[in-house]
Amino acid sequence: MHQLHEFNSRELLDNQLADKVANILETAVKLRGKASIAVSGGSTPKGFFSVLSKKSLPWKQITVTLADERWVDINDDASNTKLVHQNLLQNNALEANFFHIKQGDLLSSEVLADLNLAAGTTVLPFDVLILGMGEDGHTASLFPCSNEIHSALSKDAAPLLKVVPTTAPHERITFSYAYLAQSKNTFLHICGQGKKTVLDQALAGDEITEMPIRAFLQHPSLTTNVYWAE
Structure with missing residues (x-):
């Protein structure tokens, strides 16, 4: 299920x-x-x-991570890690911990195994998850175009998965829907x-693999709070 919160400005949304x-x-x-807290890029x-x-928070006790990441160098402009360090891990939040889901050069099965073990003891389950949504209804790196979409949406999936979208660049690592x-x-x-139009389209249908954001918006017991501003 979802709850829609509409704001008159993006500044007001950001503050609220x-x-x-x-x-x-x-x-x-x-x-x-x-x-x-797991956040998204863009x-x-x-x-x-x-x-x-x-915010004046006990940042030393707070761990920030990403819902998903492109497997690129952290200095690349496409890196969500770079985005978070430049925009969130600043000011008071400089004291926060950051859990890297992009580690090393090759996204191998061994790297995934190590990351999954570390995620289980470090950040899971999240206290807060901030999702974004693409024009195709993907969220995190749960891409409808990918060969991995069924496994990524499976209730038996590992916490972190490799995804290779066919309609977007870069190999990805993403937390699975189950986690x-x-x-x-x-x-x-x-x-x-x-994005409001895409949201309306997602709410109008029920095929999850077609628009993966539906898995969150239409789950009977999971409440997704939608924050939207023009």
């Missing part, structure tokens, strides 16, 4: 989402001594990242009328 996420992370640290979350980075869906708080952050 940052306030909400900060409260969740602070509460988690108070309860368990630690918290984790230009949309940059404003949110900036606002969140200035993304375990997040205690899930948000879909989208902006613009084009």
Whole structure:
């Protein structure tokens, strides 16, 4: 299921989402001594990242990671890791921990095995998950065009998977749907009328492999909070 939160401006959305996420992370640290948040790349979350980075939080007890990543050098402009370091891991958030899901040059089965083991003890389950959405209805790197889409959506999938999209560049690593869906708080952050149209299309159908974001929006017991601004 989903709950739609509409805002009159992107600035207002960024501030409201940052306030909400900060409260969740602070509460988690108070309860368990630690918290984790998985974020997505792209230009949309940059404003949110900036606002969140200035929050007075116990950042040393908070681990940030990515919902997915392109398997490129971290200095590449296509790197979500670079994006997060430049926009979120700044200001107060410089003290946060970062769990790298892109490690080394080759995305091998051995690397995946090591990452899956580390993810299980470091960040999973997420306290907060911030998703984005592509024009084709993909989220994280759950691409409808990929040969891996069925395994990525499987309830038996490993936490992290290799995905090779056919309609987008770069080999990817992504958290699987089974583990993304375990997040205690899930948000879909989208902006613009084009993304609102894609959202409406996703809500109008039920074939998950056609538009993987449907797995979050239409799950009977998982609430995805959609934050949208023009």
